[in-house]
Amino acid sequence: MKKNFLPYNSQQIDEKDIKSVMSALRSPYLTTGPIADEFEKELAQYLGVKYAVVCANGTAALHLSMLALGIGSGDKIITSPISFVADANAPRFCGADVIFADIDPITINLDPQEVRKVLKREKNVKAIIPVHFAGQPCRMDEFNKIAKEFNLNIIEDGCHALGGSYIKDNKSVKVGSCADSLLTTFSFHPIKNITTGEGGAITTNDKNLYKKLRLLRSHGNTRNSDDFLMHDLSHTNFKQSKLLNPWYYEMQYLSHNYRLTDFQAALGKSQLKKLDKFIRKRNELSSLYDKLFEELDQKRILPLDNLFEGTHGRHLYVVRIPMNQLNGGRAKLMMDLLDDGIQTQVHYIPIYLQPNYREYFKEKLYFPFSEEYYKNCLSLPLFVGMTNKDVKRVVSSLNNILDKNWNPSSKKKK
Ligand SMILES: Cc1ncc(COP(=O)(O)O)c(C=O)c1O
Structure with a gap:
C-alpha cells in the first residue's frame, strides 16, 4: 500500500485497545463470558436502552432479530433497496419474504410514505427494517406511527449510525435506544464506527426478547435453571430433593452459534470509550x-x-x-x-x-x-x-x- 494511500474507511486502533485485548487473552475465558457481559452493559448504558446482546456480526444480529420475533414462512418484511444485502437476506434465512419500498431522494433513507403504499397492497407484513443510511437517522417518528397503525414491528438497522442521535419529544435519543422500535441492530466490522474485528449487537427494552436473544445466540441453549422446562431431566428427584443436575443444559429453540468472543468484547469495551x-x-x-x-x-x-x-x-x-x-x-x-x-x-x-x-x-x-x-x-x-x-x-x-x-x-x- 502506498504511504499516502487514503482508504474510503478504516478502523482506529490504539495501544489501549491492544492492551485490553491482550489482557482478555490472558484471562481464563476466551469465548462469550464476563467481558462480553460487561460490554453489553456498557453499550446499553451508553445507548440509553435496557438491554444489549452482542453477537458474531451485524448479519447475525439481523437474523437473530428475525428468529426472536418468530418470523417465518408466509411473513413479509419491508426494507430499503439502498443498503447492504444482509437486511434483505435476514428475513429470507427464516423462509419469510422481503419487499422493498423506495427511498427518500434527499436523505436516501427508506421513505415512510413509500412504505405506507406497500402496506396498503400487502398482507402479512410483520416488520419494517429502516436503515439509518450513512449514519443519518431515519424518520423514526413516522415509522413508529406506521408500526402502531398497522400492528407490526420496527427493527432499526443502526449499523451506520452507532453514536448518532435524534430528537424525540424535545429530547436527544441515541440510535439504539429503541425509543421508536422494538429492536436495533449494529455491526462492529472494522469499517464501522467502532470495531471488534467482526461483531454485532442487538438492543431492546423488552426483557422477554432479551432473554430469548441470549439463548438464540448460542444454539437456543440455556443453562439458567430458573428457565428449565424439563424438570424430570434437569433435576434428580425434582419433587423431593430439587437437586439440580450439574451437567444439564436445555435446548429450547433451533438456532445457530452466533457468539462473540471475550477478546473481541474487550476490544469493543475499549473502542466504546472513544x-x-x-x-x-x-x-x-x-x-x-x-x-x-x-x-x-x-x-x-x-x-x-x-x-x-x-x-x-x-x-x-x-x-x-x-x-x-x-x-x-x-x-x-x-x-x-x-x-x-x-x-x-x-x-x-x-x-x-x-x-x-x-x-x-x-x-x-x-x-x-x-x-x-x-x-x-x-x-x-x-x-x-x-x-x-x-x-x-x-x-x-x-x-x-x-x-x-x-x-x-x-x-x-x-
Ligand atoms: C447497513 C448494514 N447492515 C448490515 C450489515 C452487516 O454487518 P456485518 O458485516 O457485521 O455482518 C452491514 C455491514 O456492512 C451494513 O452496512
Whole structure:
C-alpha cells in the first residue's frame, strides 16, 4: 500500500485497545463470558436502552432479530433497496419474504410514505427494517406511527449510525435506544464506527426478547435453571430433593452459534470509550468536506443533505455527481482517484439488481429514486485517522479529475 494511500474507511486502533485485548487473552475465558457481559452493559448504558446482546456480526444480529420475533414462512418484511444485502437476506434465512419500498431522494433513507403504499397492497407484513443510511437517522417518528397503525414491528438497522442521535419529544435519543422500535441492530466490522474485528449487537427494552436473544445466540441453549422446562431431566428427584443436575443444559429453540468472543468484547469495551470522540471527528471532517465543496461554487458535486436535528452517525461521506456527464463515467473517475492514492466506494447497488434477487423476484423491479441515486453516488474517504489536509487533498483531486473528464455533451449521446 502506498504511504499516502487514503482508504474510503478504516478502523482506529490504539495501544489501549491492544492492551485490553491482550489482557482478555490472558484471562481464563476466551469465548462469550464476563467481558462480553460487561460490554453489553456498557453499550446499553451508553445507548440509553435496557438491554444489549452482542453477537458474531451485524448479519447475525439481523437474523437473530428475525428468529426472536418468530418470523417465518408466509411473513413479509419491508426494507430499503439502498443498503447492504444482509437486511434483505435476514428475513429470507427464516423462509419469510422481503419487499422493498423506495427511498427518500434527499436523505436516501427508506421513505415512510413509500412504505405506507406497500402496506396498503400487502398482507402479512410483520416488520419494517429502516436503515439509518450513512449514519443519518431515519424518520423514526413516522415509522413508529406506521408500526402502531398497522400492528407490526420496527427493527432499526443502526449499523451506520452507532453514536448518532435524534430528537424525540424535545429530547436527544441515541440510535439504539429503541425509543421508536422494538429492536436495533449494529455491526462492529472494522469499517464501522467502532470495531471488534467482526461483531454485532442487538438492543431492546423488552426483557422477554432479551432473554430469548441470549439463548438464540448460542444454539437456543440455556443453562439458567430458573428457565428449565424439563424438570424430570434437569433435576434428580425434582419433587423431593430439587437437586439440580450439574451437567444439564436445555435446548429450547433451533438456532445457530452466533457468539462473540471475550477478546473481541474487550476490544469493543475499549473502542466504546472513544466512540463520542470518533463521531466528533467524523462530523468535523464531513463539515470540512461540505465547506470545501460549497467554496468550489459548482453544481456538479452534491453532498447529501442533512435534514435532521441531532448527531449524525457519519459512517459514510457520500456525494452525488452526474456521472453520465463524465468521459469514462464513474468507473474511470474511481480509477483516476485511485491513481492519486484515493480509494472511493459505491454504497449501494440496489439490492434487487443483484443476480440472486432478480431470480428471487421473477418480475423486474424498478424503484426510480434508488436507481437515480445509485447512478450518481460516490463515497469519499472518511475515517478517524484522516486529517484536514487529507480532506483538502480529496476535494482538490476530485475537482481536478472532474475538470479533465467533464463533458456535458456526452450526456446527450447516451
Ligand atoms: C447497513 C448494514 N447492515 C448490515 C450489515 C452487516 O454487518 P456485518 O458485516 O457485521 O455482518 C452491514 C455491514 O456492512 C451494513 O452496512
